[in-house]
Amino acid sequence: MNQKAPEYHEQVYQPEADTYLLLSSVKNEIRNGDMVLEVGTGSGIIAQACSERARCVATDVNPHACRMAHGMGVEVVRTDLYAGLKGPFDLIIFNPPYLPTAENERIDDWLEYALDGGMDGRAVIHQFASGLHRILHPYGRVLLLVSSLTGIQETRELFAEEGFLSFIVSEKTTEGERLVVFRITHDLCSLRG
Numbered sequence: 673m674n675q676k677a678p679e680y681h682e683q684v685y686q687p688e689a690d691t692y693l694l695l696s697s698v699k700n701e702i703r704n705g706d707m708v709l710e711v712g713t714g715s716g717i718i719a720q721a722c723s724e725r726a727r728c729v730a731t732d733v734n735p736h737a738c739r740m741a742h743g744m745g746v747e748v749v750r751t752d753l754y755a756g757l758k759g760p761f762d763l764i765i766f767n768p769p770y771l772p773t774a775e776n777e778r779i780d781d782w783l784e785y786a787l788d789g790g791m792d793g794r795a796v797i798h799q800f801a802s803g804l805h806r807i808l809h810p811y812g813r814v815l816l817l818v819s820s821l822t823g824i825q826e827t828r829e830l831f832a833e834e835g836f837l838s839f840i841v842s843e844k845t846t847e848g849e850r851l852v853v854f855r856i857t858h859d860l861c862s863l864r865g
């Protein structure tokens with residue numbers, strides 16, 4: 673039976689170059705039997721691909737995104753980042769809202785949650801990093817999409833301050849923007865210290 677193409681909701685982030693770059697890194701990284709979490713699933717296409725290989729749970733704050741991902745067969749929870757989830761997860765995936773956005777540039781709709789990264793573009797990434805030790809398995813991996821607009825080196829330093837190591841595993845330059853995927857793991861030396 674042909675799977676029905678999802679109907680896009682105007683308030684849900686449509687897959688873009690960043691989505692597809694992250695998706696290809698996920699396909700290289702995922703292992704059979706992984707317990708996977710996708711934070712901010714949007715349309716659900718990444719979580720759906722993961723579900724073919726592993727047990728996958730996804731979250732989003734946007735109710736329209738949750739409905740759409742659920743329609744794609746994704747197990748989805750409406751929550752802030754990973755609040756209320758226990759873990760530990762072997763693989764955590766996040767394409768965060770990363771555009772630097774000033775207070776007076778904000779638009780009051782659900783799509784804003786897909787784009788608005790606060791003043792420096794790293795506000796949501798910072799929140800994401802600060803609770804990560806609780807839910808990431810000691811040998812777990814995170815795949816995080818970041819843009820040059822967000823600050824690639826600054827993001828690496830942010831994770832280092834929280835006790836994580838990050839390496840770029842894939843990248844793409846689009847018009848005026850460099851997109852990278854970070855593979856992030858616990859810095860086991862800093863955990864021991």
Ligand SMILES: C[S@@+](CC[C@H](N)C(=O)[O-])C[C@H]1O[C@@H](n2cnc3c(N)ncnc32)[C@H](O)[C@@H]1O
Pocket residue numbers: 685686687688690691694711712713714715716718731732733734737751752753754767768769782785786787796
């Ligand atoms: C750039 S979009 C990425 C969507 C999808 N993963 C993709 O790659 O196409 C970011 C997603 O994160 C969600 N999001 C933003 N802040 C969030 C938060 N605090 N908790 C959960 N989801 C959040 C947004 O609603 C949006 O769906």
